[in-house]
Amino acid sequence: MGDGMSEGAAVTVTCQRCGQVAAGFTRPPFPGAIGQRIVAGTCTGCWGQWLKQQTMLINHYGLNVMDPQARTFLTRNMEAFLFKAGEGESVDTSKQGTVSW
Ligand SMILES: [Zn+2]
Secondary structure (H helix, E strand, O other): OOOOOOOOOOOEEEOOOOOOEEEOOOOOOOOHHHHHHHHHHOOHHHHHHHHHHHHHHHHHHOOOOOOHHHHHHHHHHHHHHHHOOOOOOOOOHHHHHHOOO
């Protein structure tokens, strides 16, 4: 019933990360140009994965998200995670040296 989609109810996007046509965002979940790129090429599922990854990074590196440097770090990682730009930083055990256990 009803072929008119209410605006913003169901958008799909060809996701750059998973390569699938999947549910996307109607409004950027992140500010600025990156937010626009997310709307254009990131599905909500992959964004959710990034949020988990981000939490992991914050915990792993003990980041203070109020710290501009930490934000820059996270933004770079987000771009790599979602768009495979640059070198993707994963929580790499070879970097254990920077963390005291
Ligand atoms: Zn995706």
